Amino acid sequence: MDPEGSRIQDDPDVRVMMAGSTLRKVKSKSWKKPRHFRLLEDGLTFWYKSRWAGRSHSTFSVAEVEAVREGHQSEVLLSLAEEFPADVCFTLVFRGRQGNLDLVAESPEEAKAWIQGVRKVIHKAQTMDAKERLDQWVWDWFQKADKNKDGKMNFKEVRTLLKMMNVEMNEEHALRLFTMADKSESGSLEIEQFVHFYKILTQRDEVWKVFQDYSGDGEKLLLDELESFLSIEQQEGEQSSRRAQELIDRYEPSETGEEAKKQSAMSLDGFQIYLCSREGSVFNPEHRELHQDMNQPLSHYFISSSHNTYLLEDQLRGQSSLEAYIQALKRGCRCVEVDCWDGSDGEPVVYHGHTLTSKILFRDVISTLKEYAFKASDFPVILSLENHCCLEQQTVMAQHLSQILGDVLLTSLLDGQVPQQLPSPQELRGKVLLKAKKINGPGDCVDETLMDEVSDEEETANDDAESLPTEDPSAECLKKSKCKLSRELSDLVVYCKSVHFQGFEHARSQAKCYEMSSFSESKAKKLAKDAGTDFVQYNTRQLTRIYPGGRRTDSSNYNPQEMWNVGCQIVALNFQTAGLEMDLNDGLFGQNGCCGYVLKPDFMRDANTQFGPEKPKELRGYKPLRLSIQVISGQQLPKVNQKEGSIVDPLVRVEIYGVPQDQAKEETSHINNNGFNPVWNETLNFVIHAPDLALVRFEVEDYDKASRNDFIGQFTLPFTCIQAGYRHIHLLSKDGTAIPPSSLFVNISISELE
Numbered sequence: 198m199d200p201e202g203s204r205i206q207d208d209p210d211v212r213v214m215m216a217g218s219t220l221r222k223v224k225s226k227s228w229k230k231p232r233h234f235r236l237l238e239d240g241l242t243f244w245y246k247s248r249w250a251g252r253s254h255s256t257f258s259v260a261e262v263e264a265v266r267e268g269h270q271s272e273v274l275l276s277l278a279e280e281f282p283a284d285v286c287f288t289l290v291f292r293g294r295q296g297n298l299d300l301v302a303e304s305p306e307e308a309k310a311w312i313q314g315v316r317k318v319i320h321k322a323q324t325m326d327a328k329e330r331l332d333q334w335v336w337d338w339f340q341k342a343d344k345n346k347d348g349k350m351n352f353k354e355v356r357t358l359l360k361m362m363n364v365e366m367n368e369e370h371a372l373r374l375f376t377m378a379d380k381s382e383s384g385s386l387e388i389e390q391f392v393h394f395y396k397i398l399t400q401r402d403e404v405w406k407v408f409q410d411y412s413g414d415g416e417k418l419l420l421d422e423l424e425s426f427l428s429i430e431q432q433e434g435e436q437s438s439r440r441a442q443e444l445i446d447r448y449e450p451s452e453t454g455e456e457a458k459k460q461s462a463m464s465l466d467g468f469q470i471y472l473c474s475r476e477g478s479v480f481n482p483e484h485r486e487l488h489q490d491m492n493q494p495l496s497h498y499f500i501s502s503s504h505n506t507y508l509l510e511d512q513l514r515g516q517s518s519l520e521a522y523i524q525a526l527k528r529g530c531r532c533v534e535v536d537c538w539d540g541s542d543g544e545p546v547v548y549h550g551h552t553l554t555s556k557i558l559f560r561d562v563i564s565t566l567k568e569y570a571f572k573a574s575d576f577p578v579i580l581s582l583e584n585h586c587c588l589e590q591q592t593v594m595a596q597h598l599s600q601i602l603g604d605v606l607l608t609s610l611l612d613g614q615v616p617q618q619l620p621s622p623q624e625l626r627g628k629v630l631l632k633a634k635k636i637n638g639p640g641d642c643v644d645e646t647l648m649d650e651v652s653d654e655e656e657t658a659n660d661d662a663e664s665l666p667t668e669d670p671s672a673e674c675l676k677k678s679k680c681k682l683s684r685e686l687s688d689l690v691v692y693c694k695s696v697h698f699q700g701f702e703h704a705r706s707q708a709k710c711y712e713m714s715s716f717s718e719s720k721a722k723k724l725a726k727d728a729g730t731d732f733v734q735y736n737t738r739q740l741t742r743i744y745p746g747g748r749r750t751d752s753s754n755y756n757p758q759e760m761w762n763v764g765c766q767i768v769a770l771n772f773q774t775a776g777l778e779m780d781l782n783d784g785l786f787g788q789n790g791c792c793g794y795v796l797k798p799d800f801m802r803d804a805n806t807q808f809g810p811e812k813p814k815e816l817r818g819y820k821p822l823r824l825s826i827q828v829i830s831g832q833q834l835p836k837v838n839q840k841e842g843s844i845v846d847p848l849v850r851v852e853i854y855g856v857p858q859d860q861a862k863e864e865t866s867h868i869n870n871n872g873f874n875p876v877w878n879e880t881l882n883f884v885i886h887a888p889d890l891a892l893v894r895f896e897v898e899d900y901d902k903a904s905r906n907d908f909i910g911q912f913t914l915p916f917t918c919i920q921a922g923y924r925h926i927h928l929l930s931k932d933g934t935a936i937p938p939s940s941l942f943v944n945i946s947i948s949e950l951e
Contacts, residue, residue, distance in 0.1 A: 205240055211236065211314050214236035214310070214318075215236045215237075216235065217234065217235030218234055219231050220300045220303075222299070229277075233247075236314070237256075239333070241258060241337075242257070259315075260935075260937075261291050263319075264290045265290070267308075267312055268284070271297055271520070272518060273299045282305075284305040286302075287302070292934045296520075297520065328450060334937075335392055338362060342361065344357075351384060352371075352384070355375055355386070364844065364870075364871055365871060374394060378391070378394035378397065401874070404469050417457050417465075423445070423463055424437045424441045430923055431920070431921070431923065432922055445457070445467065447471075448463070448471040449464060450464075472923060473925050477924060478926075479943065479945065480919075484915075485791075487790030488790075491796075492621045492624075494620070494738075496737060497737070498766060499761055499766055499785060499794070501528075501531050501793040503533050503770065504534055505752070505771060506535070507534075507557060507562065508752065509521050512554065512750050512751070513554070514554065515555075517554050517555045523565060524773075526569040529791045531576060532580075532767050533580060537584055538556075538586060544558055544559070545586050545591075545593055546559060550585055563597050563601045566578070566580065574793045577626065582632060582633040588681050588683050592686065594683075598631065605628060607629065607691055609691065611625075616692070622794050630691065632694075632695060633687075633695055694711055695714070696713070697714065701735055714739075717743075717745075718743060718744070719746055721743045721760055722759060724763075725760070725762065725810070730808065733763050733801055733808055734806060737801065737803065737804045738804060741764075742766075742767035743768045752771040753776075754770045754774055754778035756778055758890075759810075762855070770782055775933065787915075787918075800816055811856075816887070821885060822884070822885045823884055824853075824945070824946075825945070825946045826883075826944075827880045828849045828865050828943055829876065829878055829943060830875060830941070831875045831897065832940045832941075833872075833873060833939050835909060835910065835936055835939055845871075845907075846870060846899060847867060847872055847897050847900070848865050848866060848867040848906070849896070850864040850865075850895075850897075851893065851896075853883055853892070854891065854893075855890045856891075859886055863881035865879040865881070872899075888916045889917060895911060895912045895913075896908070896910075921946055924945060926941040928940060
């Protein structure tokens with residue numbers, strides 16, 4: 198077997214990378230160090246070390262790299278523009294929350310070869326099919342285990358390999374498999390024999406049993422047998438016959454499946470490839486695509502929203518960075534926050550006021566927004582402005598917004614008419630909307646006695662006694678101006694006018710659809726508990742923004758589900774902080790093309806709705822559903838503890854997040870010493886009362902009786918996006934990035950409660 202990467206080895210740019218180059222790794226103006234980089238023979242792993250590091254080195258996978266930026270396209274390289282010309286600079290951008298890698302080559306030619314070469318191997322990695330990925334994975338393990346690099350593996354190396362692969366195996370059994378694979382009886386395995394060994398090792402009895410249930414001869418599934426499987430088990434209904442032929446054409450392996458294809462049949466190999474594919478995933482592929490009605494008012498959607506978007510870390514000492522905006526926007530975030538303060542040279546700055554977080558220029562934030570706002574989604578971006586600036590610098594902000602964003606910034610009503618309802622995401626495609634205070638009449642002041650301060654976040658934080666009571670000299674200018682608001686800045690606010698919330702009764706009789714309020718999490722929780730139905734009705738017409746309380750100085754997050762339960766649209770989270778809350782956010786917004794907008798259930802769009810999260814039975818046509826999940830097995834779970842002898846003891850927990858009545862957790866027992874192919878065969882049952890609001894989270898943990906279990910991987914999705922039947926759940930890391938080939942194999946059934 199040749200490694201997948203060898204097919205592009207002849208490319209001249211890839212050859213340069215494989216030969217290796219000394220590139221300068223740059224972290225700041227004072228940290229610039231040469232490192233030797235090269236692409237390994239597999240074509241999918243980068244290796245680098247410093248010349249003083251002895252034998253120690255570092256590696257990272259091409260799969261971790263999302264993109265390459267040429268020239269001065271990072272804050273660090275931009276700050277060094279005078280020292281290093283743009284044509285020798287480039288940046289590797291990683292997936293998830295991993296920081297970028299800024300590099301400087303010795304010549305423009307070398308930089309160009311690396312930029313083009315990295316793009317080619319990224320493309321190669323992204324276009325591999327499931328079989329090629331698995332072949333590559335096997336090749337990687339062979340390379341890791343072949344310690345003496347002789348292209349062969351003896352039994353001792355194989356035993357080491359098994360521990361590396363997260364499986365504790367009886368030595369006698371391992372030796373039996375090794376001997377079966379060692380056809381030449383040489384006492385060692387070459388790559389082809391190792392592939393055979395791997396196939397024996399990974400034979401999945403649980404998949405074979407399902408296959409046997411529907412196969413007449415035990416060798417293949419004929420077209421009508423596959424149709425039966427799709428209809429009965431996968432609940433594909435009337436489309437089963439059309440789908441059966443499609444799946445054979447798509448997933449039957451060409452080299453081994455020609456005979457089966459001729460008979461319109463599927464082999465066990467093809468069946469397993471289908472089950473591990475996108476179609477075999479727990480997440481319905483049709484719901485992954487943009488499929489919802491995008492012509493309803495903005496208030497009818499949940500909107501992916503970020504808090505303190507400028508921060509990469511905590512809120513007291515963390516770094517403010519343009520990268521944080523880029524990362525959030527690339528994840529489909531559609532509402533970003535900008536905290537603006539007076540800069541020393543007349544240029545407004547963005548940072549977390551009264552703290553030691555670093556500062557970035559407002560104009561640079563807006564330039565970054567212009568470049569990245571519509572790369573992941575072309576639906577509107579709301580710019581939530583926290584304005585702490587004096588009049589002069591507010592006017593500078595208005596100039597930057599107008600000049601940099603140009604036509605992208607919405608500055609007037611779409612049809613010139615005062616709206617009775619908000620425009621739709623479809624009507625606002627490609628537009629940036631400013632959310633800020635607005636001057637009402639001919640006066641030039643927003644007076645704090647009207648309870649309408651310039652900064653709503655300060656206002657509500659004070660209500661909750663959650664602010665940090667510290668002074669900042671930059672606030673002096675704001676005090677002197679008595680909270681005046683710049684007319685130029687005010688004029689840029691159209692559909693998202695920030696106002697102080699004066700109660701649901703006042704909103705019903707007085708409020709305009711383009712007026713919106715911000716609430717801290719505790720204020721919102723109290724309103725949801727005390728007046729849930731009122732809150733749902735309010736959110737059918739007006740936008741609501743929720744943000745984390747001021748005490749969360751570590752940038753931790755609150756559970757967004759409680760806010761979605763009452764229809765709040767802009768539930769802002771710290772995108773820089775991994776964990777359950779961001780898993781839920783990614784889960785909800787993983788549907789509808791990851792466009793950052795998800796249509797609320799119909800009972801949350803009806804102005805006269807009687808729905809409240811505490812009483813889902815009030816819903817018209819209320820039908821609770823039974824969700825039954827048979828957790829069958831796990832595949833190639835990652836190691837948590839990197840010590841060579843450490844093997845995980847995995848268990849699976851399924852959690853339901855939704856209305857209070859639906860909150861539930863169930864878990865399997867743990868399997869000792871097997872992260873490679875653990876089998877549970879345990880069934881977990883749930884009753885779902887408000888399925889349109891429920892999220893289902895699968896988490897795998899490493900059981901530890903002495904202390905807290907370690908996280909292994911998770912996957913979260915909306916209940917309405919689940920595909921019933923035999924499905925694979927492709928696990929994600931804590932960071933929300935894929936960790937192939939780690940997965941769970943489950944059988945899911947959904948039925949009405951009798």
